[in-house]
Amino acid sequence: MISNKTLSKLRKVLDPGRIKTDAISRSAHSFDGYVVEGVPDAVVFPTKTEEVSKIMEIASMDRVPVTARGAGTNLSGGSIPLKGGLVLCLTQMNKIVEIAPADRYAIVEPGVVNADLQQALSPLNFFFPPDPSSYSVSTIGGNIAEDAGGPRCLKYGVTHDYILGLEVVLSSGKIIRLGSRNVKDVTGYRPAGLFCGSEGTLGIVTEATLKIVPMPKARRTAMICYADLDDTAKTVVSVIGVGIIPAAMELMDNTVINLIEDAMQIGLPRDVEGILLVDVDGAEESVDKELAQIVEFARANNAKEIKVANTSAESDALWKGRRSVYGVLNRLSPTTIVEDATVPVSKIPAMIRGCRGIAHKHSITLSILGHAGDGNLHPCINTDTRDKSEAHRVEEAIKEIFQLAIDLGGCLSGEHGIGLAKSPFLPMGMDTDSREFLSIIKKAIDPCNILNPGKFA
Amino acid sequence: MISNKTLSKLRKVLDPGRIKTDAISRSAHSFDGYVVEGVPDAVVFPTKTEEVSKIMEIASMDRVPVTARGAGTNLSGGSIPLKGGLVLCLTQMNKIVEIAPADRYAIVEPGVVNADLQQALSPLNFFFPPDPSSYSVSTIGGNIAEDAGGPRCLKYGVTHDYILGLEVVLSSGKIIRLGSRNVKDVTGYRPAGLFCGSEGTLGIVTEATLKIVPMPKARRTAMICYADLDDTAKTVVSVIGVGIIPAAMELMDNTVINLIEDAMQIGLPRDVEGILLVDVDGAEESVDKELAQIVEFARANNAKEIKVANTSAESDALWKGRRSVYGVLNRLSPTTIVEDATVPVSKIPAMIRGCRGIAHKHSITLSILGHAGDGNLHPCINTDTRDKSEAHRVEEAIKEIFQLAIDLGGCLSGEHGIGLAKSPFLPMGMDTDSREFLSIIKKAIDPCNILNPGKFA
Numbered sequence: 001m002i003s004n005k006t007l008s009k010l011r012k013v014l015d016p017g018r019i020k021t022d023a024i025s026r027s028a029h030s031f032d033g034y035v036v037e038g039v040p041d042a043v044v045f046p047t048k049t050e051e052v053s054k055i056m057e058i059a060s061m062d063r064v065p066v067t068a069r070g071a072g073t074n075l076s077g078g079s080i081p082l083k084g085g086l087v088l089c090l091t092q093m094n095k096i097v098e099i100a101p102a103d104r105y106a107i108v109e110p111g112v113v114n115a116d117l118q119q120a121l122s123p124l125n126f127f128f129p130p131d132p133s134s135y136s137v138s139t140i141g142g143n144i145a146e147d148a149g150g151p152r153c154l155k156y157g158v159t160h161d162y163i164l165g166l167e168v169v170l171s172s173g174k175i176i177r178l179g180s181r182n183v184k185d186v187t188g189y190r191p192a193g194l195f196c197g198s199e200g201t202l203g204i205v206t207e208a209t210l211k212i213v214p215m216p217k218a219r220r221t222a223m224i225c226y227a228d229l230d231d232t233a234k235t236v237v238s239v240i241g242v243g244i245i246p247a248a249m250e251l252m253d254n255t256v257i258n259l260i261e262d263a264m265q266i267g268l269p270r271d272v273e274g275i276l277l278v279d280v281d282g283a284e285e286s287v288d289k290e291l292a293q294i295v296e297f298a299r300a301n302n303a304k305e306i307k308v309a310n311t312s313a314e315s316d317a318l319w320k321g322r323r324s325v326y327g328v329l330n331r332l333s334p335t336t337i338v339e340d341a342t343v344p345v346s347k348i349p350a351m352i353r354g355c356r357g358i359a360h361k362h363s364i365t366l367s368i369l370g371h372a373g374d375g376n377l378h379p380c381i382n383t384d385t386r387d388k389s390e391a392h393r394v395e396e397a398i399k400e401i402f403q404l405a406i407d408l409g410g411c412l413s414g415e416h417g418i419g420l421a422k423s424p425f426l427p428m429g430m431d432t433d434s435r436e437f438l439s440i441i442k443k444a445i446d447p448c449n450i451l452n453p454g455k456f457a
Numbered sequence: 458m459i460s461n462k463t464l465s466k467l468r469k470v471l472d473p474g475r476i477k478t479d480a481i482s483r484s485a486h487s488f489d490g491y492v493v494e495g496v497p498d499a500v501v502f503p504t505k506t507e508e509v510s511k512i513m514e515i516a517s518m519d520r521v522p523v524t525a526r527g528a529g530t531n532l533s534g535g536s537i538p539l540k541g542g543l544v545l546c547l548t549q550m551n552k553i554v555e556i557a558p559a560d561r562y563a564i565v566e567p568g569v570v571n572a573d574l575q576q577a578l579s580p581l582n583f584f585f586p587p588d589p590s591s592y593s594v595s596t597i598g599g600n601i602a603e604d605a606g607g608p609r610c611l612k613y614g615v616t617h618d619y620i621l622g623l624e625v626v627l628s629s630g631k632i633i634r635l636g637s638r639n640v641k642d643v644t645g646y647r648p649a650g651l652f653c654g655s656e657g658t659l660g661i662v663t664e665a666t667l668k669i670v671p672m673p674k675a676r677r678t679a680m681i682c683y684a685d686l687d688d689t690a691k692t693v694v695s696v697i698g699v700g701i702i703p704a705a706m707e708l709m710d711n712t713v714i715n716l717i718e719d720a721m722q723i724g725l726p727r728d729v730e731g732i733l734l735v736d737v738d739g740a741e742e743s744v745d746k747e748l749a750q751i752v753e754f755a756r757a758n759n760a761k762e763i764k765v766a767n768t769s770a771e772s773d774a775l776w777k778g779r780r781s782v783y784g785v786l787n788r789l790s791p792t793t794i795v796e797d798a799t800v801p802v803s804k805i806p807a808m809i810r811g812c813r814g815i816a817h818k819h820s821i822t823l824s825i826l827g828h829a830g831d832g833n834l835h836p837c838i839n840t841d842t843r844d845k846s847e848a849h850r851v852e853e854a855i856k857e858i859f860q861l862a863i864d865l866g867g868c869l870s871g872e873h874g875i876g877l878a879k880s881p882f883l884p885m886g887m888d889t890d891s892r893e894f895l896s897i898i899k900k901a902i903d904p905c906n907i908l909n910p911g912k913f914a
Contacts, residue, residue: 413643
């Protein structure tokens with residue numbers, strides 16, 4: 001429990017209206033997109049870096065756990081205040097500080113919503129590539145904390161590829177500035193990257209300088225249907241193997257297709273085993289040619305049906321099902337667990353077959369979708385955590401899915417982070433010495449372990 | 458001095474022929490591309506990770522400084538063994554372990570020469586983007602240690618953008634593995650990036666998994682000549698501001714142009730103030746259009762003469778002068794100091810004017826070339842370090858150049874690293890708390906300070 005002494009110190013550095021200790025506020029900040037909950041003792045809403053610094057000074061002095069939080073949309077439990085203490089909610093620090101197209105950077109506060117940044121960049125014909133499914137509500141600070149990805153990260157890379165500089169408040173309250181506005185900068189260690197994906201366990205990002213990218217002039221979309229799921233993966237391997245990198249190559253299996261069709265009736269073919277949704281973007285002159293080559297590879301890999309969008313509206317129509325998929329899955333059962341085990345693309349067929357075998361063995365409901373182009377699969381499990389026997393089977397299945405991913409040269413998480421969901425599995429993906437190395441870093445940077453304690457390091 | 462006891466321990470773990478203590482070997486490993494020298498007590502040439510691990514165990518036990526080295530081409534003094542001890546030369550670990558085009562990765566040992574990797578990737582129509590001037594001899598390990606850049610990094614980014622995973626031997630001899638083969642991987646902290654640019658002060662990279670990229674189908678080159686240097690920078694800002702990212706935009710000022718012409722007589726116009734050398738690459742259908750747009754911007758910014766290459770041979774001819782520039786500069790005086798202060802591109806005109814003013818003030822010979830497209834300028838100073846008075850003026854000028862870069866929102870190094878050359882200037886680019894943060898990381902990872910001691914952290 002946070003002491004009254006700590007609370008009164010906080011009230012001296014922060015407008016008391018920005019310190020919430022009521023049950024509703026605490027409950028509202030006790031969960032994210034994962035299944036575990038943890039209730040904080042108080043929620044604070046700083047509005048500037050200096051306030052964050054002072055909050056951390058107090059927390060450090062009084063040894064109060066602090067868990068940073070943006071919109072709380074993450075899927076791995078990263079922002080759950082497992083040990084109580086403070087939730088430091090950064091949604092009020094939501095200014096876009098500067099956009100410099102010719103210099104290819106944007107400076108933002110952590111509470112800026114991803115979609116708001118996109119909207120500000122759009123008239124300048126620039127964009128910020130990371131596009132997590134949550135982009136309309138998730139914040140840049142959260143995207144950084146979880147190293148968020150998204151469909152178009154196939155071509156453009158994930159959040160850590162777009163961090164030029166960070167202002168960070170350390171657990172002591174010290175404010176440090178790492179990196180710069182320069183696309184090229186090799187001034188010593190590059191610890192800015194360290195904070196990306198660290199889920200608030202190393203410091204609080206209070207300002208980010210992000211690399212921005214020119215908007216491609218043109219985009220084309222194709223929906224390709226297959227009778228055999230293996231052929232979707234074979235198409236992906238063929239396309240990338242010859243050096244075509246589409247903006248996105250999304251996979252949906254038969255289960256997902258039928259769930260979408262049940263809910264939305266948008267005319268997806270219910271009898272196919274898999275659909276690849278492919279976006280290409282780039283110069284107006286090259287997108288048609290690239291799409292034609294992809295269609296050729298799809299045919300050579302036994303595609304059953306190919307729909308090509310000729311307008312932006314038609315593209316959006318083809319994407320409609322994919323975009324709605326989590327909502328659709330959530331209707332199916334009380335709990336939807338979206339995993340994101342990732343494998344090299346050449347291993348996708350083995351991964352899909354393996355996941356299905358595991359689901360069958362444990363009698364659980366598993367569907368597969370994901371970003372096939374970069375091997376970032378999302379095996380989705382629909383379940384009811386209140387059914388203890390099923391919950392146990394789900395747990396076993398998830399463990400086997402991760403082991404399979406690792407055995408195939410993959411990793412535990414492509415874009416959702418480690419959080420609580422995957423910390424028990426870290427030993428699968430990292431040997432003892434490498435994990436110890438993470439702990440050495442954590443201990444050096446947050447010696448009192450007050451930043452998001454109880455998480456992966 | 459290294460003790461006989463340490464040497465005899467080393468002879469137990471490494472073929473004695475791979476341990477050199479003769480004067481010639483020691484002298485040959487006492488310098489790099491910078492002006493300072495430091496003679497090691499011995500040079501060791503391990504052939505595998507386990508040997509590196511055992512060498513580090515011994516060095517750690519006996520507190521012997523260890524400085525890792527590849528080809529020694531770096532320009533900042535990063536690989537100079539300032540405190541003696543061992544030079545750990547990784548050139549014998551030069552196997553390309555695996556290339557997987559569809560999975561977009563290559564696994565290499567640190568001694569693989571950049572050009573050899575390019576040659577292995579080329580038949581697969583893939584490439585590794587970082588292209589430092591030294592690429593024909595410099596090693597991937599060295600590229601990682603210095604976070605090397607190069608002309609085409611404007612479009613493609615620098616070395617740290619291409620690190621997927623690293624195997625690293627720590628100062629204790631422990632072997633850790635960070636990252637993976639997966640383009641998307643957010644398994645906990647991403648310390649792999651920390652080693653990139655760390656100049657061997659944190660660990661010894663013994664294997665790297667690199668992201669590789671499809672070779673663009675087409676390339677076009679234009680040489681654009683200007684009567685006013687400001688107009689070169691204005692063209693760069695216009696081009697990137699509308700979202701065209703050329704593969705390279707190289708700048709040479711009048712001094713550089715005339716030096717090249719003196720040495721090579723390749724027909725560069727001696728009377729222009731600046732030349733922009735522009736490469737665009739991408740789909741065959743789009744490169745001509747992009748180049749046409751760039752030419753239009755160049756004309757609008759008062760370009761005097763524009764030469765467009767129509768063939769790959771013509772492109773190479775236009776690049777000939779730029780590629781030879783360091784050799785040409787080296788003929789001019791006993792010492793050539795190539796700086797690489799970097800500024801946001803919109804600040805290039807101010808930076809160039811400022812550098813010229815500083816050179817004039819201190820009566821030194823300064824020419825300017827560089828990667829204008831990303832603001833990574835190389836002010837080059839021709840001098841003779843034996844002339845103490847001039848050496849002092851050069852020192853003062855360099856200090857002012859860096860201060861100017863920082864004042865313009867730039868940084869101390871775009872691609873050459875900190876090494877010895879820039880460590881005195883770190884306080885200009887980083888405040889005390891941020892520098893202390895680098896030291897915290899260094900101390901946590903290399904507690905006995907045996908890895909490349911005397912360098913920036």
